[in-house]
Amino acid sequence: MACLIGLDWGTSSLRAYRYDGAGGIAEARARPWGIRQLPPGGYDAALADITAGWPALPRLACGMVGSRGGWREVPYLDLPASMARLGDALESVRAGDGMDVHLVPGLRDPQGPDVMRGEETQLAGALALRPELAAASSFILPGTHSKWAVVRDGRVTGFRTLMTGELYALLQHHSILGGNAAASEDAGAFTRGVAAARDSGAAGALSRLFSARALMLDGALAPASVPDYLSGLLIGEEFRAALADGLGRRDTPLQLIGDAVLCERYRRAAALFDIALPPPLQDAAAHGLWCIAEQAGIASKETLAC
């Protein structure tokens, strides 16, 4: 029996989950239809296609679908924001099939300012999967725009976006540091990059970027290893800056959320900062959508006849 359809709808991709009555994932689908690359027919066509053959169920969506320029803009919740109360702040948009799609709000940290959309749902799912982290912890959500979030007493109290993934892609594809040769994996070059960032002191690794070129001209770094060196430098800088800003602390748990391959890079980088990170939490968005739907009474094991 299915009780809910969850949609993780970002800038470049769309994922849909059909849940069983216990909140387990009965089926998952993915399409490349982020809000910047919708199919002909737009949001309605994308929704109809990705849910084709599924029963007509309540639908809850998170991510950039709720942004300005998305299907409907849902106002941000300002920090501190309780992850157990995201369900109180949903808004909805009427789809072409006559049924609503409920939308999760993003979070705004007035101290940055900084904003997130989609990661709040992953954080809600992570806290449901690891309730022992609710009291005091920090989370790292690596990606195009990595987020570091601080949680206290079940509430997000601060976060920051680091554009690590986007900067890596820009430097690799468009800068003088990129395009040297076919990249080959080089764990040693990655480690050197992390160490260079860690050891850059208060100046920071932005002032060390050009070392990738100087090392290559020196013959001290193979052209094919430059991408891994850059990856290490940027991920290392993420740790250096976040630790300097108190976003992660050595006396509270630090938990990764996300893709296994990318998170493994973060675990290797953390080791160079003498931090042992546990394995990452996965499918956090899917879990979070279910939890938020339960909070909001959209999906419920007890009350929905599905």
Next chain:
Amino acid sequence: MACLIGLDWGTSSLRAYRYDGAGGIAEARARPWGIRQLPPGGYDAALADITAGWPALPRLACGMVGSRGGWREVPYLDLPASMARLGDALESVRAGDGMDVHLVPGLRDPQGPDVMRGEETQLAGALALRPELAAASSFILPGTHSKWAVVRDGRVTGFRTLMTGELYALLQHHSILGGNAAASEDAGAFTRGVAAARDSGAAGALSRLFSARALMLDGALAPASVPDYLSGLLIGEEFRAALADGLGRRDTPLQLIGDAVLCERYRRAAALFDIALPPPLQDAAAHGLWCIAEQAGIASKETLAC
């Protein structure tokens, strides 16, 4: 009477200077023929065109023309490097017209590692124009790859490359932060960006980049002002990092070299760090080429019958 032709030959442009017998610039020409965009016929054709109609004179070139991938690779001089002895380390390449083109070596800082080509000639010219700076000073050469160089007793003792200009272009043309609207000049946004970098502490402004987007979503920064905010953030980060690294010091003179418009941004940024920068030195490459040619005995007021 002319005694020398100087060539400032970089990645994207070529400038040529014809000097009078006293080292003054009798004529200057510019072409878009950097080493990555040579005309048909390559180096020889570019040289023949830009010196067309000039007498057959000794020729001295600086910049990427002496790099790997240039006309001929000239080895870097390692620091500390005396600016009065660059002329001892010239190499040359035989041009298609049967005469040599002498090439100025770049500098290499083994501590970075870091490298420069072309800026060493600007530094030589700057020290000739301002001999009182030779004892102890720092120089800022803003650009695609900005350089901060420390001079002690007429020698360059350290330098660092900061990819400020390239990062600005990447973020403006290829990232989520760019392309929002036609840019309009906004001195206030520039100042806010500089201040955000200055106040980013040890975390550094790379961790504040995303604030450009968050401020815009907040309505606190007009889309057309994002470019000036980003410019301020990156130039401010250049000052924050360079000062943290001891490349510039408050107790020794700090001197700009370069384009007047860009240098004016650096002077405004410096003011937010409580540093009053004097007006920039201009035509430093042209002066430096003359000085180095004199050192090397290629051009001389006394000995050349020109």
